[in-house]
Amino acid sequence: MTKQLQKEVIRSRLEEHSYISDAAVTMSLFLALQLDKPLLIEGPAGVGKTEIAKVLAKLLDTQPIRLQCYEGIDVSQAIYEWNYQHQLMFLKLREKVSGRAESVDEEKLYSEKFLLRRPILQSISTEKQSVLLIDEIDRSDEAFESYLLEVLSDWQVTIPEIGTIHARTKPAVVLTSNSTRELSDALRRRCMYLHIDYPEYEKELSIIKAKVPDIDEQLVRQICAFMKELRDQDLRKTPGVAESLDWARSLAAMHIRDLDRELVSSTLGLVLKDWRDQRDVGLSLSELLEKTGVKSNL
Amino acid sequence: MIERFQSLTEYVTSLAGYLRAKEYLVGVDEVVSTLKSFNQIDLGDRRSFILAMQVNFASSSTEWEGFETLVAEFEKEYKKGVDATIKQEKSPSKSKPRSRSPKQYHLEDIKKWLYQQSDRDTINTPFHGIHESLEQRTFAALQDQDSMMLDQVVARLLRKLANRSSRRWLTNQDRGIIDVRTLLRNRFRNGDELARLSFRRVKKEKSKLVFLCDVSRSMELYNRFLRSLIGAMPVYFDHLEVVLFSTGISVWSKERLKDDLWLATPGLWSGGTRIGHSLKLWLDQASDWFDGRTTVIIFSDGWDTGDLEILRHGMYRLQSRSRQVIWLNPTLKSRESREISGMQTAIPYIDVLAPVYNLATLEDLIRVI
Numbered sequence: 001m002t003k004q005l006q007k008e009v010i011r012s013r014l015e016e017h018s019y020i021s022d023a024a025v026t027m028s029l030f031l032a033l034q035l036d037k038p039l040l041i042e043g044p045a046g047v048g049k050t051e052i053a054k055v056l057a058k059l060l061d062t063q064p065i066r067l068q069c070y071e072g073i074d075v076s077q078a079i080y081e082w083n084y085q086h087q088l089m090f091l092k093l094r095e096k097v098s099g100r101a102e103s104v105d106e107e108k109l110y111s112e113k114f115l116l117r118r119p120i121l122q123s124i125s126t127e128k129q130s131v132l133l134i135d136e137i138d139r140s141d142e143a144f145e146s147y148l149l150e151v152l153s154d155w156q157v158t159i160p161e162i163g164t165i166h167a168r169t170k171p172a173v174v175l176t177s178n179s180t181r182e183l184s185d186a187l188r189r190r191c192m193y194l195h196i197d198y199p200e201y202e203k204e205l206s207i208i209k210a211k212v213p214d215i216d217e218q219l220v221r222q223i224c225a226f227m228k229e230l231r232d233q234d235l236r237k238t239p240g241v242a243e244s245l246d247w248a249r250s251l252a253a254m255h256i257r258d259l260d261r262e263l264v265s266s267t268l269g270l271v272l273k274d275w276r277d278q279r280d281v282g283l284s285l286s287e288l289l290e291k292t293g294v295k296s297n298l
Numbered sequence: 299m300i301e302r303f304q305s306l307t308e309y310v311t312s313l314a315g316y317l318r319a320k321e322y323l324v325g326v327d328e329v330v331s332t333l334k335s336f337n338q339i340d341l342g343d344r345r346s347f348i349l350a351m352q353v354n355f356a357s358s359s360t361e362w363e364g365f366e367t368l369v370a371e372f373e374k375e376y377k378k379g380v381d382a383t384i385k386q387e388k389s390p391s392k393s394k395p396r397s398r399s400p401k402q403y404h405l406e407d408i409k410k411w412l413y414q415q416s417d418r419d420t421i422n423t424p425f426h427g428i429h430e431s432l433e434q435r436t437f438a439a440l441q442d443q444d445s446m447m448l449d450q451v452v453a454r455l456l457r458k459l460a461n462r463s464s465r466r467w468l469t470n471q472d473r474g475i476i477d478v479r480t481l482l483r484n485r486f487r488n489g490d491e492l493a494r495l496s497f498r499r500v501k502k503e504k505s506k507l508v509f510l511c512d513v514s515r516s517m518e519l520y521n522r523f524l525r526s527l528i529g530a531m532p533v534y535f536d537h538l539e540v541v542l543f544s545t546g547i548s549v550w551s552k553e554r555l556k557d558d559l560w561l562a563t564p565g566l567w568s569g570g571t572r573i574g575h576s577l578k579l580w581l582d583q584a585s586d587w588f589d590g591r592t593t594v595i596i597f598s599d600g601w602d603t604g605d606l607e608i609l610r611h612g613m614y615r616l617q618s619r620s621r622q623v624i625w626l627n628p629t630l631k632s633r634e635s636r637e638i639s640g641m642q643t644a645i646p647y648i649d650v651l652a653p654v655y656n657l658a659t660l661e662d663l664i665r666v667i
Contacts, residue, residue: 027349146603186516188357195362
């Protein structure tokens, strides 16, 4: 299925699912699928890295399996874990039935029945090719990243009590990173690479129109222009496309057709998530609005 | 531009060499992957052509953003180089009509290039002389013609390591510094009026060398440097042991080094690294190898997928039994390798931690040791 997807088909299917892609996104997805390689997507927060995996799953008509990384994540959260409660219940039940404590065959105790499959094991166990999203890999520890290397190379997981489980189908793997720490060269070299930056004015315009179809044309242009100016400021937390969309949805829900100083000032919290950024931008709001071409109403 | 190259394979391998010189992480795998990608796209579309290479060759945001500019620079400089060559040729090139259309690329081309010329993954291009000196060029970007210079620096490093001065002195008949004590003794013992000069010189110690070399996949880029280093070691050390490790070890004594270890080592340039585990494996079988004359050199980027406690214990055993432990890390500058947990674990047990990624850094090391 994936091998048959052509570049143009991918592009049009992404758009069908309201993902406004560019040539780089289409090409990297296409080549990652064709060459069976993981795709590493880097870029600032809120530019649509995770969304790519979700849309890819829709495109392949499958469910995305998401592994959200965090500091301290280990094999038990990422690959598998034994269901100790069920194992204990099983032992107690046997004791109850036989009326005495007896030794239990380890094969029964450590069978697949008691195995909790975590995202990576799930993704290689499915009959149909799945999409494995390893989100924010930069938040995980190096030890986990190193373990991941082995899984991504061999597509097999070894469980000491059961043996080695080989992948039935290789999942399409998408890794995302916000670059909070440097990933290892070894991991980078195993992946296709895609960098997504904040979108240009025209692209953001298309994204908002696609995601919020009932928004006013003038309003969406003002939002995009304002966001572009905002990203040029020296901010602690630069707003991404996700913030633009939140803002656009909120304004569209209020049936607003035109931005003004009062409105921007009162809804700035939807866009800027740091109080110092809000304070600084609030101080230079008139100047920003002037650059954007929005009336100040002063 | 592509038409100037004999084939697409040549273009890509030349570009890969150029990118390596710019510190891109580009090895054989990336080149093969790019060539396979070309099978999937319309090569007539310039944008697709660049993007396919960008997706394969870039591995960080900086590399991604600068890629197109570098490709443009590469093509411009190659064009200059080719034009200059054509002008210098006396025989008119008109007699050899050059094919205007690019040679069609096939999978067989890659296979041929990959397996029959495995030690030649770059094609000589005129770029490096323009931008940077040989000393500054990373080991990953060294070409065949640079090997003489590399060999010379490596030989100086090994000579310095091998010839350690002892605290003892040797008397000598005709050279060295004048041995005043022996001179006076002879004077008083024999009552000679005429002084017969005595000399003495510092005794040279015969050093032992253990070279622990990481041959996991991430180290593949430095294989040219490693070949030069390991190839020269038997010349300078009578007592020598080379241990290649990734997830397991392959031990090579001086006598066995006559064979081609690069061909005979299983799992070369593949898989992850378990440094601590490999150290333990070797130390358990070679504990009697050490004494105060033993220098241990480790060449690794410090990425350890194994238990860090085993690494810590292994490093402690190494340092406590040898004269000095020198860790050469080719990624120390570019990737802030000190922050890697394997490196952090090992640092307390390292006597000399050296970033060694080009000839200039190798010269620095020679000055330090």
